[in-house]
Amino acid sequence: MSFHEAFVWTLLRSVAAAALAVPLSVVLSRLVQRATGQSRFWWMLLVLCPLVAPDLIIGYGYRSFELSLLHRPSWNHCFYFVLVVLKFLPAAAVVRICLPPPPLSKSSLHSARLTGATSKAAQSVQSLKWKTDLLGALPVFGIVFLLTMQEFEIASLLQIPAWTVHLFDSQAGGLDSMTVSRHLLLPVIAQAAVLVPLIWWGLTSFRNSAPGWHFAEDGLRGNMKSGVAIAAAAALLTWGIPLCVISLSGIAGISGVLRNEILVRSTFLDLTAAIAIAVPCSVLPLILARKLSCVSRRREASQKRLVRTLRPMLLTLVVVPGLFGSLAVSIVVLSAIQYSPLTDLRATVWPMSLALILFLAPRALVLTVLLPVFRSSESSHLATLLNASPASSQEKYAAQLNWWYECRPLFLVAAVLFYWSLANLTAAALLCPPTIPLLSFDGNIVPLPVRLYKFIHQGRTATLSVMALLSVIVPLVLIVFAARVAPRIYMRMSLLARRERNQRAFLFRD
Amino acid sequence: MQRRNGSWFATVATLLCLGMIALLSWTGGASQDALVVYCSHDSVYSEEILRDFERETGIRLIVRFDTEATKSIGLINLLIAERGNPQCDVFWNNEVLGTMKLQKLGMLQPYKGKGYERIPAGYKADDGSWAGFAARLRVFIVNTENMAATHEAIFQRLNAFGKNGLSRVARAKPMFGTTLTQYVALWGEAGGEELKRRHKSQRDRGLLEVNGNSVVKDLVASGRCDFGWTDSDDFFLAVDEGKPVDMVPVFMTCGHAICIPNSVAIIRGPSRLEAAQKLVDFLLSKEVETRLAGSPSRQIPLGPVGFAGLPEEVQDLKLWSERSVDLKPLGDAHAECLSWLQSEYLQ
Numbered sequence: 029m030s031f032h033e034a035f036v037w038t039l040l041r042s043v044a045a046a047a048l049a050v051p052l053s054v055v056l057s058r059l060v061q062r063a064t065g066q067s068r069f070w071w072m073l074l075v076l077c078p079l080v081a082p083d084l085i086i087g088y089g090y091r092s093f094e095l096s097l098l099h100r101p102s103w104n105h106c107f108y109f110v111l112v113v114l115k116f117l118p119a120a121a122v123v124r125i126c127l128p129p130p131p132l133s134k135s136s137l138h139s140a141r142l143t144g145a146t147s148k149a150a151q152s153v154q155s156l157k158w159k160t161d162l163l164g165a166l167p168v169f170g171i172v173f174l175l176t177m178q179e180f181e182i183a184s185l186l187q188i189p190a191w192t193v194h195l196f197d198s199q200a201g202g203l204d205s206m207t208v209s210r211h212l213l214l215p216v217i218a219q220a221a222v223l224v225p226l227i228w229w230g231l232t233s234f235r236n237s238a239p240g241w242h243f244a245e246d247g248l249r250g251n252m253k254s255g256v257a258i259a260a261a262a263a264l265l266t267w268g269i270p271l272c273v274i275s276l277s278g279i280a281g282i283s284g285v286l287r288n289e290i291l292v293r294s295t296f297l298d299l300t301a302a303i304a305i306a307v308p309c310s311v312l313p314l315i316l317a318r319k320l321s322c323v324s325r326r327r328e329a330s331q332k333r334l335v336r337t338l339r340p341m342l343l344t345l346v347v348v349p350g351l352f353g354s355l356a357v358s359i360v361v362l363s364a365i366q367y368s369p370l371t372d373l374r375a376t377v378w379p380m381s382l383a384l385i386l387f388l389a390p391r392a393l394v395l396t397v398l399l400p401v402f403r404s405s406e407s408s409h410l411a412t413l414l415n416a417s418p419a420s421s422q423e424k425y426a427a428q429l430n431w432w433y434e435c436r437p438l439f440l441v442a443a444v445l446f447y448w449s450l451a452n453l454t455a456a457a458l459l460c461p462p463t464i465p466l467l468s469f470d471g472n473i474v475p476l477p478v479r480l481y482k483f484i485h486q487g488r489t490a491t492l493s494v495m496a497l498l499s500v501i502v503p504l505v506l507i508v509f510a511a512r513v514a515p516r517i518y519m520r521m522s523l524l525a526r527r528e529r530n531q532r533a534f535l536f537r538d
Numbered sequence: 539m540q541r542r543n544g545s546w547f548a549t550v551a552t553l554l555c556l557g558m559i560a561l562l563s564w565t566g567g568a569s570q571d572a573l574v575v576y577c578s579h580d581s582v583y584s585e586e587i588l589r590d591f592e593r594e595t596g597i598r599l600i601v602r603f604d605t606e607a608t609k610s611i612g613l614i615n616l617l618i619a620e621r622g623n624p625q626c627d628v629f630w631n632n633e634v635l636g637t638m639k640l641q642k643l644g645m646l647q648p649y650k651g652k653g654y655e656r657i658p659a660g661y662k663a664d665d666g667s668w669a670g671f672a673a674r675l676r677v678f679i680v681n682t683e684n685m686a687a688t689h690e691a692i693f694q695r696l697n698a699f700g701k702n703g704l705s706r707v708a709r710a711k712p713m714f715g716t717t718l719t720q721y722v723a724l725w726g727e728a729g730g731e732e733l734k735r736r737h738k739s740q741r742d743r744g745l746l747e748v749n750g751n752s753v754v755k756d757l758v759a760s761g762r763c764d765f766g767w768t769d770s771d772d773f774f775l776a777v778d779e780g781k782p783v784d785m786v787p788v789f790m791t792c793g794h795a796i797c798i799p800n801s802v803a804i805i806r807g808p809s810r811l812e813a814a815q816k817l818v819d820f821l822l823s824k825e826v827e828t829r830l831a832g833s834p835s836r837q838i839p840l841g842p843v844g845f846a847g848l849p850e851e852v853q854d855l856k857l858w859s860e861r862s863v864d865l866k867p868l869g870d871a872h873a874e875c876l877s878w879l880q881s882e883y884l885q
Binding site: 031092095096098099184187194197198200203207290291294301304305307308309311312315318319366371374375376377378381461464474479482485491 | 548551552554555556558559562563581582585586589603615619623625705706713746748749750752753756757760762880884
């Protein structure tokens with residue numbers, strides 16, 4: 029299959045997936061919107077978990093199943109299509125939840141209906157409703173279209189024609205960089221055709237109000253069974269089944285892995301390298317996104333002229349490249365380091381880190397903008413009051429509140445970015461140096477996804493399953509551990525800072 | 539005040555992150571004296587051998603492996619791209635045609651050490667640019683529950699007409715690895731036009747083209763395909779897994795098998811020539827060949843080793859390999875065939 033054919037396949041699939049996501053996301057978003065209190069967190073977890081499911085693990089989990097469909101390519105295509113729709117549907121649901129409230133209230137629509145369809149007012153209300161619905165569908169369509177267009181790992185492992193797979197293989201197969209860049213242009217243009225209206229929509233819709241989560245105050249009516257079924261199917265297909273398959277095959281491989289001292293050592297070092305790179309590559313986009321969102325939140329009038337000019341440029345430079353996906357960013361960075369002043373960088377992790385940061389920057393920005401879901405103005409105010417209280421016993425409660433409503437959301441965003449960074453294959457495979465000199469350890473150290481991808485192609489199931497499981501479990505354990513430790517550290521630091529402040533105030537008073 | 543604290547924290551975190559990336563990029567001088575090896579052989583087997591070399595000699599190695607899907611081609615392209623500023627000292631290729639391409643480009647440093655001397659003339663460059671060792675054969679892997687593992691049965695199936703005549707036959711995409719070598723051998727023997735005709739005919743009749751020989755092995759071992767082309771090492775993996783498979787060597791029209799050795803070469807201008815030569819001698823040694831013959835991949839030793847001491851399956855392979863296609867004159871065919879395949883698969 030030629031590149032152009034693969035591109036057309038991807039385009040058609042992306043359009044179909046995005047079109048399907050428009051109605052399905054309504055059902056899924058209602059599930060989260062309807063939930064209240066503590067249950068909201070669990071519903072959100074169920075709905076959103078497919079978004080962080082590592083693609084390599086999904087592809088590996090279904091590798092055997094895919095082989096059984098090789099004689100029925102159309103079934104294989106359908107299966108992949110269902111998989112990507114369910115994986116990216118949560119993103120569409122989040123977009124739906126965060127859409128600005130429609131300009132038409134339910135009561136105005138009802139009034140229009142009562143006045144009769146022929147009246148001029150009713151017609152204009154109806155046309156406004158159509159316009160609102162269409163504008164609401166645009167971001168949902170756009171986000172799923174982009175994510176499906178950029179998908180690489182699952183398509184590669186399930187042997188599905190996609191421009192990403194074709195380009196990745198062609199690049200490794202020795203296609204000259206000019207041809208690779210020329211090929212890249214087509215998907216970039218296709219994505220830009222969706223991105224430009226999407227950005228325009230974002231800028232116009234949130235001109236007056238920041239995006240936020242819109243939960244139903246009075247609960248939404250309607251049947252939730254279909255929403256639960258979709259969410260459960262997505263979680264099952266992206267996490268449940270692949271993990272079960274890998275665990276079952278991994279049990280047989282544990283003894284083999286433990287006997288192979290070199291494999292244990294290299295797996296441990298590869299995982300450490302992947303984590304060591306993922307930490308800065310998830311924290312830096314988050315810091316960048318916080319800065320950008322802070323800049324955009326301040327009032328235009330109070331900004332200096334330079335800031336007003338630089339802001340859109342900064343946003344464009346940092347956020348836009350990542351919107352075209354990890355493969356496009358990695359290929360551009362790879363092309364850049366072929367030229368003389370930058371060639372020395374090839375032996376370092378800087379190019380790979382840059383690609384990851386650029387790829388994660390728009391995601392970090394979106395997550396940062398959506399942070400207020402966890403915030404509560406009452407709690408923030410209470411924390412400020414408690415902090416100002418002279419009673420030292422109140423400090424602890426103030427710090428706890430601050431952690432819960434201010435820092436915990438940031439921690440969650442960092443954790444998600446960390447997981448995405450860790451699971452990213454294309455940047456690591458294209459830009460990773462021959463070895464990462466991890467504390468001068470001997471050996472060939474590459475981020476674990478690169479080794480996993482190679483082993484998946486070699487089909488070493490039992491050993492590979494253990495490694496794949498480790499690649500999922502170890503980062504999760506680390507996140508859970510950090511989630512336990514971080515609040516304690518934060519509170520201790522808060523108390524120390526307060527004591528220092530009090531001492532300074534005391535000295536100043538004297 | 540809070541904003542100032544936040545800004546201070548962000549600055550510290552940014553510096554820490556940049557420092558961390560810098561630390562990961564900093565070799566600390568430790569790798570300056572290391573020998574850089576690019577290796578396209580399966581890391582499961584090669585890594586252990588390379589670590590033993592490190593233990594025995596105290597020479598530190600930095601090894602870059604290739605992926606199965608782009609076997610050897612990826613590293614060869616990388617080596618060519620790095621031509622002006624070579625990063626690699628020794629190249630362990632899992633086939634020979636790519637190495638011959640590097641030889642033609644003048645990128646290899648000749649070395650005729652004691653390892654080179656023990657390899658038969660048919661498997662090494664006359665000028666000492668490279669030498670082959672530990673080979674494998676191209677074979678048909680056959681599911682014995684679905685059909686008989688004989689040449690007759692295979693050719694009867696291969697000649698089946700109809701749109702789906704070959705829908706239960708699998709082959710790796712010929713762009714990479716040993717399937718490419720097989721294509722080049724066919725190009726050399728039957729000519730480009732005939733190969734293109736066969737290729738088209740097989741695809742028209744529904745032949746399954748998959749990503750790599752291991753997928754072929756899996757498809758046949760699971761009974762989803764009746765037979766396919768793969769390498770002897772992949773076949774033995776299926777045997778070890780207890781799958782109902784057998785193999786039949788792939789013979790050319792001239793009756794010769796396709797025996798594909800690993801090859802090792804020093805890249806011109808290595809940072810540590812003596813260490814590179816030691817590694818080449820080590821890889822070409824009798825011990826390494828014997829060890830690879832005894833490994834689950836059952837590779838065929840090319841140099842003199844005790845025949846009786848070889849595993850039984852390897853003895854059979856060794857006999858077949860003694861009458862194999864000479865790959866050395868196929869340099870031009872390789873370039874032409876690869877160029878055609880690139881136009882078929884990469885455009």
